[in-house]
Amino acid sequence: xxxxxAHNLTVRYNKQPVLWNVDFSIPAGSLAGIIGPNGSxxxxxxxxxxxILGSDSGYVRFFGKELDAVRxxxxxxxxxxxxxxxxxxxxxxxxxxxxYRAGKLLGRLSKTDRxxxxxxxxxxxxxxxxxQHISELSGGQQQRTFIARSLAQQADIFLMDEPFAGIDAAxxxxxxxxxxxxxxxxxxxxxxxxxxxxAIEFFDHVVLLNTRLVAAGPKTExxxxxxxxxxxxxxxxxxxxxxxxxxxQEYPLREKNTKD
Amino acid sequence: xxTSLLWVFAGCALIGxxxxxxxxxxxxxxxxxxxxxxxxxxxxxxxxxxxxxQQKELWILFVGxxxxxxxxxxxxxxxxxxxxLSSDAAIAISLSIFFSLGIVLLTYAQQSGLPNQxxxxxxxxxxxxxxxxxxxxxxxxxxxxxxxxxxLLYPQLKLFTFDPAFAKSIGLPSRWINFCLSFxxxxxxxxxIQAVGVVLMAAFIFTPPAAARFWTSRLSHMxxxxxxxxxxxxxxGAGISYSASGMPTGPWIIICMSLLAFFTFxxxxxxxxxxxxxxGWRHSRKMKEENVLKTLYHLREREGREEFGHSSLMALRGxxxxxxxxxxxxxxxxxxxxxxxxxxxHLSAQGLEEARRIVRLHRLWExxxxxxxxxxxxxxxxxxxxxxxxxxxxxxxxxxRDLNYPLSDPHASEIPGIADMKKDE
Ligand SMILES: Nc1ncnc2c1ncn2[C@@H]1O[C@H](COP(=O)(O)OP(=O)(O)OP(=O)(O)O)[C@@H](O)[C@H]1O
Ligand SMILES: [Mg+2]
Numbered sequence: 001x002x003x004x005x006a007h008n009l010t011v012r013y014n015k016q017p018v019l020w021n022v023d024f025s026i027p028a029g030s031l032a033g034i035i036g037p038n039g040s041x042x043x044x045x046x047x048x049x050x051x052i053l054g055s056d057s058g059y060v061r062f063f064g065k066e067l068d069a070v071r072x073x074x075x076x077x078x079x080x081x082x083x084x085x086x087x088x089x090x091x092x093x094x095x096x097x098x099x100y101r102a103g104k105l106l107g108r109l110s111k112t113d114r115x116x117x118x119x120x121x122x123x124x125x126x127x128x129x130x131x132q133h134i135s136e137l138s139g140g141q142q143q144r145t146f147i148a149r150s151l152a153q154q155a156d157i158f159l160m161d162e163p164f165a166g167i168d169a170a171x172x173x174x175x176x177x178x179x180x181x182x183x184x185x186x187x188x189x190x191x192x193x194x195x196x197x198x199a200i201e202f203f204d205h206v207v208l209l210n211t212r213l214v215a216a217g218p219k220t221e222x223x224x225x226x227x228x229x230x231x232x233x234x235x236x237x238x239x240x241x242x243x244x245x246x247x248x249q250e251y252p253l254r255e256k257n258t259k260d
Numbered sequence: 261x262x263t264s265l266l267w268v269f270a271g272c273a274l275i276g277x278x279x280x281x282x283x284x285x286x287x288x289x290x291x292x293x294x295x296x297x298x299x300x301x302x303x304x305x306x307x308x309x310x311x312x313x314q315q316k317e318l319w320i321l322f323v324g325x326x327x328x329x330x331x332x333x334x335x336x337x338x339x340x341x342x343x344x345l346s347s348d349a350a351i352a353i354s355l356s357i358f359f360s361l362g363i364v365l366l367t368y369a370q371q372s373g374l375p376n377q378x379x380x381x382x383x384x385x386x387x388x389x390x391x392x393x394x395x396x397x398x399x400x401x402x403x404x405x406x407x408x409x410x411x412l413l414y415p416q417l418k419l420f421t422f423d424p425a426f427a428k429s430i431g432l433p434s435r436w437i438n439f440c441l442s443f444x445x446x447x448x449x450x451x452x453i454q455a456v457g458v459v460l461m462a463a464f465i466f467t468p469p470a471a472a473r474f475w476t477s478r479l480s481h482m483x484x485x486x487x488x489x490x491x492x493x494x495x496x497g498a499g500i501s502y503s504a505s506g507m508p509t510g511p512w513i514i515i516c517m518s519l520l521a522f523f524t525f526x527x528x529x530x531x532x533x534x535x536x537x538x539x540g541w542r543h544s545r546k547m548k549e550e551n552v553l554k555t556l557y558h559l560r561e562r563e564g565r566e567e568f569g570h571s572s573l574m575a576l577r578g579x580x581x582x583x584x585x586x587x588x589x590x591x592x593x594x595x596x597x598x599x600x601x602x603x604x605x606h607l608s609a610q611g612l613e614e615a616r617r618i619v620r621l622h623r624l625w626e627x628x629x630x631x632x633x634x635x636x637x638x639x640x641x642x643x644x645x646x647x648x649x650x651x652x653x654x655x656x657x658x659x660x661r662d663l664n665y666p667l668s669d670p671h672a673s674e675i676p677g678i679a680d681m682k683k684d685e
Contacts (some may be wrong), residue, residue, distance in 0.1 A: 014344075050429040068431070076429035083423045097419050100430060109417075133477040153430075241669060249519045 001063065003028040003157050003188035006050070008058035011041070011048045018044045018212065021058070022215035024207050028063070028157075031202060032184045032190045036209035037232055042192040043079060045209065046159050050076045063156060072101065075155035077146050079162050085134050085142055092130040094145050095121055098152030117155030120151035125174060147175060158182065160191040176202055264391075265502060269495055272455055272513065274399035276464060276494025278406045280486040283465035284472070284479075285441055288421050293348070294336055296462035297355035299449045301332030303362025303458045303507040306383050307369050316376055318395045318454055323382075323451050329446040330356050360460070386457035386500050386510030389676035395454065402451050406444050410483070417441065418479055455498070456510040463514045464490060471521040474528035489524075493517035531669040547649045549587045550618050551577065553596060554648075556607050561673075567604040616676040623647040623669035624659045630670040631663070637670045 005025040010052050011018050019041045026032045034042050047053040049060040051067055062070045075098075098120070099113040121127040124144040129137070137145060143163055150158055158179075164172050180202065193200075200206075206222050208214035208231045215227040286295050302325040309324025310316060332354050339350035359403050366384075369377050382390070410417065420427040420437045428434045445465065452461040472486035497513025555577045555675070559568050573579060579587075588605065591597045596611035607615055625647045626640040635643075660666075665678055 047425065050425075052425050052428045071431050074429075076426060078423060078425045078429075082425060084288075084290075087422045088473065088477045088482050089418075089422060091417075094422070097422070097426070100415055100419060100432075135477070149426075189300070259459075 002026070002030040002189060003030070004194060005061045005064070006045070006049070006058070007061070009045070009048060009055055009060060010057045011044050011055050017056075019048065019055075019209075020212050022059075022209070022213045024213055026092075026188065026190060026205055026207070026216075028188050029183065030184055030188060030205040032188070032205035032207065033200065033203040033208055034190065034192045034207045035231065036194065036214075038194055040194075040210045040231075042194065042209055043161055046076065046161050046192060049159065050074070050211060072153075073156040075150040075153040075158045077150045077158065077160040077163060080139070080143050080146060080165065082147065082161075086132065089133050089134055090118065090130065091121070091126055091134060091137070091145050091148075094134060094146045095130075095152050097189055098149040116147075116154065117152045120148040122180065124148045140167035143167050143171065143177065155187075157188040158190065160189070160190050162194065164193065164195070194197065205246060266397050267393055268388045268391045268455075268498055271396045271399055272388055272494040272498040272509070273491050274403050275397065276454050276490035276492075276513070277456055277487045278399070278403040278451060279461075279464035279584060280468035280490030281406055281410055281483055282441070282444045282448045282555055283490075284376075284469040284483045284486050285417060285421050286341035286445055287466050287469035287473070287480075289441075291445075292462070292466035293351050294333065295445060295449060295465035297336060297351045297358070298329045298333050298356050298446055299452075299458050299465075300362070301358030301458075302329050302450055302453055302461075304328050304358055304365050305331075306453055306458075307362060307365040307380065310377075310380065311365070311369055311372075312372075314376070316379070318392070319398055320437075321453065322398065322450055325450040328358065329450050330443070333442055333446060382457065382508070384451055384457050384459050385508035386452070386455050386460070386513075388455040389457060389502060399451050400596075401530065402431050402447050406448060407485075409444060413437070413440070415478075418466045452510075456513060457508065460510040460514050463517060464494075467514070467521050468493070471524040474524045474531045489517070493520055509665060543649070545587075545590070547593055547597075548583055550614075550649055552579070552584065552587045552591060553611060553615040554606065554618045555579075555620070556597065557612070558603065558617055560607070567600060567606045569603050569605070573605070582685065583585040618648055619673055620677050621651045621656060623673060623675040624656070624663065624666070625651065626671070627663055627666055627675070628659055628668045640670060 002025045006022050009019055009022040019051065022041075022045065034045060036042050044053065048055045049067075060067070062074055067074065092234060093117065095117040095161050096109060096113065097114055099109055118127065118130070121130050124147055125150060126141060126144050134145065147160070147163065149162070163175055167175075179191070182189050200219075200223075205217070206219050207216040208222065210231050214231045215222045215224075277464075285294070300367070305324035305326070305328025306321045307324075308328070309321045311326075313320050333394075336347070336350045336354045339345060339353060342349040343350075345353075366380060369380055377389075379387070393545055416427075416437055420434060420441075422434060424434060438573050449461050449465065452464060456464065456646070468486040468489040469482065472482045475485055476482050493516035494513050496516040498509055500516070501507040501509040501512040507660055524532065527535075552573065555573050556568065559572055559576060560566065570584065573584065575617055586599065591611070592599060595608055596614055597605050598608050599605055622644045625644040627636045629640040629643060630637055660681065662677065665681065666675055666676055667678055
């Protein structure tokens with residue numbers, strides 16, 4: 001089954017195309033990476049998929065349906081830097097936001113909602129910090145707060161914008177294992193990632209993007225030197241590292257190469 | 261107190277409360293400057309309404325103000341969406357065009373010779389004394405709408421203000437919420453044309469929330485506090501301007517508001533200047549005391565004796581004589597050091613424990629910088645002098661684990677306490 005299908009998607013800012021005829025699909029139950037350099041349109045792709053930005057042509061479908069029909073099954077995690085973390089709210093407040101639904105506009109949250117939010121916090125290891133004010137969180141904790149909010153939505157497909165940007169290795173590791181457990185429980189996780197150094201070994205499906213679609217498909221078929229070259233242009237240092245990885249056709253596991 | 265004065269107070273209070281409440285959202289959405297542009301843009305609408313109907317009844321002028329305020333808000337959004345200009349520039353353009361148009365119209369109206377044109381200039385800086393009961397009812401209606409919306413839509417407004425993209429992704433009608441907030445903002449600002457005046461009205465939108473934010477980290481508390489600040493300053497300012505007759509109301513209200521805000525910036529818990537200064541002072545006192553303990557420990561380590569005079573302390577580390585005296589007094593009160601004879605100091609058992617902890621942190625951090633960050637041996641001391649005072653027990657445990665229970669630092673001095681930890685394991 002196809003979890004997400006982008007068909008001929010074009011998005012422009014002031015007539016300038018930022019996404020151009022992008023066409024790909026991601027099978028359900030995969031952990032997929034949308035990869036491309038800065039400014040390649042990854043954020044734009046997610047926003048267009050979620051209907052936050054209008055598209056000029058084409059469409060995105062989830063499980064073969066329009067977003068509105070399956071909205072409660074789709075969870076979106078914006079880039080962490082897109083909000084003001086000095087906003088007067090506690091960690092719990094933010095996670096509870098995952099329990100609001102457009103359908104129950106005026107309804108207050110129930111006890112079950114609070115339990116679900118508490119459980120989500122437990123899963124990301126932030127339950128002890130639930131009463132903390134969000135401006136006191138570290139970058140990694142902010143990211144985990146966002147992920148907890150997303151878990152609280154109890155969706156089937158997760159779209160995450162750069163969940164690893166600016167966080168330390170320990171937070172990254174705990175997020176990765178969380179995402180893997182989501183995948184093994186049958187959910188689809190799609191995340192935007194601009195860096196080829198880290199985390200790439202965990203994807204089983206990749207979409208290489210640079211305004212146009214460069215390649216999409218299972219990781220082992222898609223990560224070729226030509227494709228990476230087309231995606232990352234002149235960034236040779238990155239390329240060499242990855243070329244080496246591809247040559248070996250074997251991605252080292254994080255547990256083995258300890259950090260520092 | 262005369263009844264007319266009561267109406268004035270009631271009117272000002274309502275204006276202050278309503279605008280402080282919607283202002284909280286404008287403030288958190290970083291839209292305060294838009295409020296300023298909208299306030300200035302009320303003027304052409306007010307004067308045009310007067311010229312058209314040749315009446316100064318508030319509700320007629322109010323409708324004019326509302327329309328031109330809304331037009332200015334819309335023009336700001338239009339300019340920043342459809343041009344490459346930043347939103348700052350869009351705000352500045354809209355403010356200056358609308359306000360100069362307003363001044364031109366105002367001058368025209370004043371020279372028009374229309375019978376009741378006198379007093380139009382009060383719309384610049386406000387004159388609360390002219391308030392009538394029906395005006396107050398209008399403000400009460402506006403407040404009912406503002407507070408009704410905020411209470412009813414509170415979760416949506418909160419979500420939308422914090423993370424508009426997420427709000428949209430779960431299907432909240434963001435355009436509608438945005439419209440609702442913008443409309444309430446214009447309404448609140450327009451309610452101040454008569455009592456406060458267009459020049460200063462924007463301060464009602466952003467000063468109370470900014471002050472309230474200093475006291476609390478909960479949105480609901482912030483809104484309530486902001487409303488209280490708006491209320492107090494509106495009533496206070498109206499009172500002053502009424503008793504000193506001839507004074508415009510707007511400036512007095514804003515002065516009261518600013519005084520409250522300054523008080524807040526100075527004395528709010530946690531975020532206020534005073535409490536930050538106090539925290540800084542406490543930390544520096546703690547640092548000085550810890551340095552005394554550490555120096556005593558170093559002396560002990562170096563000379564193998566227990567007791568030392570002030571001069572040995574001074575010789576090893578350049579203390580300020582008076583500060584040293586104060587630190588010693590405080591440490592003695594805490595029972596961390598003892599004094600024998602006239603001036604021989606020694607560490608108590610508890611003090612020794614504390615000194616060992618500080619020295620341990622210092623040496624651990626030096627070792628960490630040296631081995632993990634590859635900083636050369638002679639560069640690590642200065643940094644450790646600062647860091648040793650702030651490392652928490654959790655970080656300490658993590659450091660010890662990360663460095664695998666090291667017994668000595670880069671200068672080959674013993675790291676106190678580690679050997680015992682190893683035994684305990
Ligand atoms: N609101 C906007 N108005 C005009 N251009 C925009 C806007 N937002 C993004 N762009 C442009 O669209 C292009 C793609 O932006 P996008 O944010 O989707 O990139 P990205 O791949 O997410 O990059 P990053 O890795 O930096 O997050 C960029 O060239 C950017 O300059
Ligand atoms: Mg992005």
